[in-house]
Amino acid sequence: MQIPAPFDYARATGVDDAIALLDRHGPESRIIAGGHSLLPMMKLRLARPEWLIDINDLYELDFLLVDKDKLRIGALTRHTALLESDDIARLFPIITDAEHVIADPVVRNRGTIGGSLCQADPAEDLSTVCDVLGAVAVVRGPNGDRMLTMSEFHRGPYETALAQNEILCELQFAIRPRTSSAYEKVERRVGDWAVAAAGASVTLAADGTIEEAAVGLTAIGLDGTVPDIDSTTRGQKPSEELFAEAGRLASLACDPVADQRGPIDYKRHLADELTRRVLRRASERAAQTQEG
Amino acid sequence: MTLIEEHPANPAAGDEDRPIGYGRLQRKEDPRFVRGKGHYIDDIVLPGMLHGAILRAPVAHARLVSIDTTEALARPKVLAVITGKDLEGLNLAWAPTLSADVQAVLVTDKVRFQGQEVAFVVAEDRYAARDALELIDVQYEVLPPVMNARKALDPDAPVIRDDIEGRTDNHIFDWSAGDEAEAAAVFAAADVVVSQEVVYPRVHPAPMETCGAVADFDPIDGKLTLYETTQAPHAHRTLFAMVAGIPEHKIRVVSPDIGGGFGNKVGIYPGYILAVVGSIVTGKPVKWVEDRSENLMSTSFARDYIMQGEIAATKDGTILGLRTQVLADHGAFNATAQPTKYPAGFFHIFTGSYDLKAAYCKVTGVYTNKAPGGVAYACSFRVTEAVYLVERMVDALARKLEMDPAELRLKNFIKPEQFPYANKTGWEYDSGDYEKTMRLSMEIAGYDELRREQKEKRARGELMGIGISFFTETVGAGPRKHMDIVGLGMADGAELRVHPTGKAVVRISVQSQGQGHETTFAQIVSEELGIPPEDIDVVHGDTDQTPFGLGTYGSRSTPVSGGAVALVARKVREKAKLIAAAMLETRPEDLEWEKGRWFVKGDPSVGKTIAEIALGAHGTVALPDGVDGNLDAEVTYDPPNLTFPYGAYICVVDVDPGTGHVKVRRFIAVDDCGTRINPMIIEGQVHGGLTDGVGMALMEIIEFDEDGNNLGGSFMDYLIPTAMEVPTWETGFTVTPSPHHPIGAKGIGESATVGSPPAIVNAVIDALAPYGVTSIDMPCTPARVWAAMQGHATPPI
Numbered sequence A: 001m002q003i004p005a006p007f008d009y010a011r012a013t014g015v016d017d018a019i020a021l022l023d024r025h026g027p028e029s030r031i032i033a034g035g036h037s038l039l040p041m042m043k044l045r046l047a048r049p050e051w052l053i054d055i056n057d058l059y060e061l062d063f064l065l066v067d068k069d070k071l072r073i074g075a076l077t078r079h080t081a082l083l084e085s086d087d088i089a090r091l092f093p094i095i096t097d098a099e100h101v102i103a104d105p106v107v108r109n110r111g112t113i114g115g116s117l118c119q120a121d122p123a124e125d126l127s128t129v130c131d132v133l134g135a136v137a138v139v140r141g142p143n144g145d146r147m148l149t150m151s152e153f154h155r156g157p158y159e160t161a162l163a164q165n166e167i168l169c170e171l172q173f174a175i176r177p178r179t180s181s182a183y184e185k186v187e188r189r190v191g192d193w194a195v196a197a198a199g200a201s202v203t204l205a206a207d208g209t210i211e212e213a214a215v216g217l218t219a220i221g222l223d224g225t226v227p228d229i230d231s232t233t234r235g236q237k238p239s240e241e242l243f244a245e246a247g248r249l250a251s252l253a254c255d256p257v258a259d260q261r262g263p264i265d266y267k268r269h270l271a272d273e274l275t276r277r278v279l280r281r282a283s284e285r286a287a288q289t290q291e292g
Numbered sequence B: 001m002t003l004i005e006e007h008p009a010n011p012a013a014g015d016e017d018r019p020i021g022y023g024r025l026q027r028k029e030d031p032r033f034v035r036g037k038g039h040y041i042d043d044i045v046l047p048g049m050l051h052g053a054i055l056r057a058p059v060a061h062a063r064l065v066s067i068d069t070t071e072a073l074a075r076p077k078v079l080a081v082i083t084g085k086d087l088e089g090l091n092l093a094w095a096p097t098l099s100a101d102v103q104a105v106l107v108t109d110k111v112r113f114q115g116q117e118v119a120f121v122v123a124e125d126r127y128a129a130r131d132a133l134e135l136i137d138v139q140y141e142v143l144p145p146v147m148n149a150r151k152a153l154d155p156d157a158p159v160i161r162d163d164i165e166g167r168t169d170n171h172i173f174d175w176s177a178g179d180e181a182e183a184a185a186v187f188a189a190a191d192v193v194v195s196q197e198v199v200y201p202r203v204h205p206a207p208m209e210t211c212g213a214v215a216d217f218d219p220i221d222g223k224l225t226l227y228e229t230t231q232a233p234h235a236h237r238t239l240f241a242m243v244a245g246i247p248e249h250k251i252r253v254v255s256p257d258i259g260g261g262f263g264n265k266v267g268i269y270p271g272y273i274l275a276v277v278g279s280i281v282t283g284k285p286v287k288w289v290e291d292r293s294e295n296l297m298s299t300s301f302a303r304d305y306i307m308q309g310e311i312a313a314t315k316d317g318t319i320l321g322l323r324t325q326v327l328a329d330h331g332a333f334n335a336t337a338q339p340t341k342y343p344a345g346f347f348h349i350f351t352g353s354y355d356l357k358a359a360y361c362k363v364t365g366v367y368t369n370k371a372p373g374g375v376a377y378a379c380s381f382r383v384t385e386a387v388y389l390v391e392r393m394v395d396a397l398a399r400k401l402e403m404d405p406a407e408l409r410l411k412n413f414i415k416p417e418q419f420p421y422a423n424k425t426g427w428e429y430d431s432g433d434y435e436k437t438m439r440l441s442m443e444i445a446g447y448d449e450l451r452r453e454q455k456e457k458r459a460r461g462e463l464m465g466i467g468i469s470f471f472t473e474t475v476g477a478g479p480r481k482h483m484d485i486v487g488l489g490m491a492d493g494a495e496l497r498v499h500p501t502g503k504a505v506v507r508i509s510v511q512s513q514g515q516g517h518e519t520t521f522a523q524i525v526s527e528e529l530g531i532p533p534e535d536i537d538v539v540h541g542d543t544d545q546t547p548f549g550l551g552t553y554g555s556r557s558t559p560v561s562g563g564a565v566a567l568v569a570r571k572v573r574e575k576a577k578l579i580a581a582a583m584l585e586t587r588p589e590d591l592e593w594e595k596g597r598w599f600v601k602g603d604p605s606v607g608k609t610i611a612e613i614a615l616g617a618h619g620t621v622a623l624p625d626g627v628d629g630n631l632d633a634e635v636t637y638d639p640p641n642l643t644f645p646y647g648a649y650i651c652v653v654d655v656d657p658g659t660g661h662v663k664v665r666r667f668i669a670v671d672d673c674g675t676r677i678n679p680m681i682i683e684g685q686v687h688g689g690l691t692d693g694v695g696m697a698l699m700e701i702i703e704f705d706e707d708g709n710n711l712g713g714s715f716m717d718y719l720i721p722t723a724m725e726v727p728t729w730e731t732g733f734t735v736t737p738s739p740h741h742p743i744g745a746k747g748i749g750e751s752a753t754v755g756s757p758p759a760i761v762n763a764v765i766d767a768l769a770p771y772g773v774t775s776i777d778m779p780c781t782p783a784r785v786w787a788a789m790q791g792h793a794t795p796p797i
């Protein structure tokens, strides 16, 4: 049994209560959601919060609904709920793709989308997904709510724009016609973190050309989406040459490090290979939404 | 498709799923395991029990400058902090390993691997013990570590074992087998010689249950009761008596349910000794259970062999000889558990399943600044490495000769009529019909059809590979005159008692870690005496309750203890005959045996069942002279030879050309373990071993960085396979009993672990043939496969 350093624990009864608890216990207090990122770090004593503020009773943060032209997902929504949602599979298959390859059922039953984003691990699959989909984060603090784009939310590895006494409440995704998406990951074993992964979203114009496209990369040193993909693909018909060009841009844009998962040249190669694959699949899917 | 062995139904028991004797019987131990009622080390709670925790070294090589325990001792709930200095006072700072070396229990002079034991805290609960570790102030003077075995013998390499007087280098041993000159002559005259480096990287057994102990020293009567995660309780007791100076009759070692061992639980770890010291010092029971990282970083690893292989053949594919030079990385202490005469274990079985003219191997063992061990996974006495080498070399030869690898193997197998077969390194293979097993495997696989499919796929740019491994193991160590562990002969005892009502208890020396001993050994007695297996209790894992023997590893339980149990049952059967004759008022020679009963020849209706005889023995029957009033017996079985299980494995993989990801699509395993006692248990052992093989072939490795940091210290970093990585296993079998074994059984525990990695790696290499790839080392991770496709494969160590 791996034993964390001593800590205290409080169970929040509402979002405002959680914020008040964070305020009261100060900088050494931390929200705990699914605990699947925080607890392993505590057991290895890499994280040593003095207070855990448990938000697992906050059912008001556990929802998934289509609200006019938006999909809204509460921060406490579990991976499994995302994986099993038909709305998501239809509207944002990139999320379904990603959820298939995030961890294992045990982790997915507990881990949350809010925890994933707040953890901001460079290998976190949902961060890439949210970048690619241009998600908006709804954050609440003592002074009320604020809305953050993903580029505002993410501040780099393990860093977000959240203040110590703020809570991520919700993520919002704009629903757009003739749009689809895809995600693919290379891992050493099912349940392992990505060696590299890529996600893409493609919106087609009525004539079948690309109106808008975005590609994000996981675990290989790229913040946000790959620059120039949108301008390069806009107005073009989806084609292998176009995907290859996008792949080239992705492999140039990333900045991987060598580790046990692989050397730099391999990871750059994967940026290229996976970018082609996800753009191809997202384009095919977008074309199908058009037909259907 | 799984071939299912049919066994006669057992109408006598009123249920065909309940054979009397051999057959598919659900495991007797499973009701408690599937209900979560197993009783493991960490379930043991004794009155007043304290908890220990170990402070471990953060660096791989460093001189110990000072340890200050004041603050830790001052912490509430902490009762003792033990350091190497304290142990020196007790003459316990160093303990012998199972391989004629010593290992530090706690560091006194120098840290020799990352994770080494530095101090031991005893506290009222495990939280307090763990927290106190952070309050121990240790000063180290960091030294350059030796992390690369290839550089361990460089003249300027730092000397790791300066504790041993006169040591000036990191050399442990050189050992060879076979005739070097004969091999040289054969190689010189051969048409074709293929050379290749084959690396078996360091892996870890990673049992689900980590290691632990509860030591309970009674200061009044001086008796030590030690509950331990051990595969070898008797050997541990004897060694504790020798090391700790506690008389052997005052030590009781109990090994409760064990959550997997795979050789990891053979050795005596510092933690066990520290729990004992903790109990002696505090006068209370002390529990120590390591966490996952401690298990991965400090306990027995496996493999770490760098092998230079050479194979010689004629143009037409007759294999003539095999040669290899091995560099064996043993870590900081030589703590393998090999029989004394064999520092490289049974590696000299590397001649495989082939009829060779010559063979020669030389193994050099070296120290490095890594965790010690080498006993494990399964602790096959290096048969795993040997099989991997020969099966990779035979494939390399097939590639060179452009021959089908199945054809090449079939052409060179030892023929059935050559058994018993004396190989070139001193083994006498007991029995085999290799071609039959190989052909069955090819038939189940649809081998020719697979090759056709592969051709079509290659034409389309798809990467499909077919890999073969035909392995022969040598297990069941072993004859006392050749084999001992630290002087203890490798024989095993068994005691059998038939109670007055005909139920029985059999006591054995080996200890199950999940192999199903409570079922298998009951079935052996059942087969010999006709008592239903459910009426036979199997007692093991407690030195106060069982006869002496060396324990479970190297697939030795069935070959050695299985022989002992069959023989003890036969002894009881013979005694029963004498008693039955007295009861029937006839002569023993007039009686005939049928399963469960002695009857009068020519008059089958007149007879006595074992239960009736047992009651007679304990009752008032007038017994013949020299026959005691019981139905009990005991034996110690000294096997005349080892047994040689074998098998033909075929693996089919698909490789993603864009990512290098390997998918094992099919795996066909045909095993011959001789007589099959419980086919269901055999299949379970095979399924587990194959899964393990996928792990080693595709993902498992304990790596270190240059500074000596262990990069595999958690399950996030040390990957073990899951159900997602394995196909539906396709198993089959042939039965070629061992002629020298009492029941003809050969052992199955490690066959699949040993046999599967080369099949998988050979399949990956085969898949990559269009890229000109001729070799790749494990683990075949996507990155390593991709590198091989780019023409720059590198060894993992």
Ligand SMILES: Cc1cc2nc3c(=O)[nH]c(=O)nc-3n(C[C@H](O)[C@H](O)[C@H](O)COP(=O)(O)OP(=O)(O)OC[C@H]3O[C@@H](n4cnc5c(N)ncnc54)[C@H](O)[C@@H]3O)c2cc1C
Pocket: A030, A031, A032, A033, A034, A035, A036, A037, A038, A039, A040, A075, A076, A101, A102, A103, A104, A107, A110, A111, A112, A113, A114, A115, A116, A118, A119, A123, A124, A125, A126, A162, A166, A167, A168, A169, A191, A192, A193, A194
């Ligand atoms: C074995 C294993 C494998 C995994 N594999 C993958 C993988 O392949 N891909 C992947 O993407 N992830 C993987 N994960 C991580 C998993 O997705 C986690 O569930 C997720 O990263 C964190 O979610 P959580 O709810 O568990 O967060 P927690 O661990 O509870 O919290 C993580 C951090 O976020 C903060 N936090 C949580 N919720 C909020 C909130 N609403 N507002 C403000 N701060 C908050 C916490 O304070 C903490 O700092 C894996 C985890 C494990 C254990």
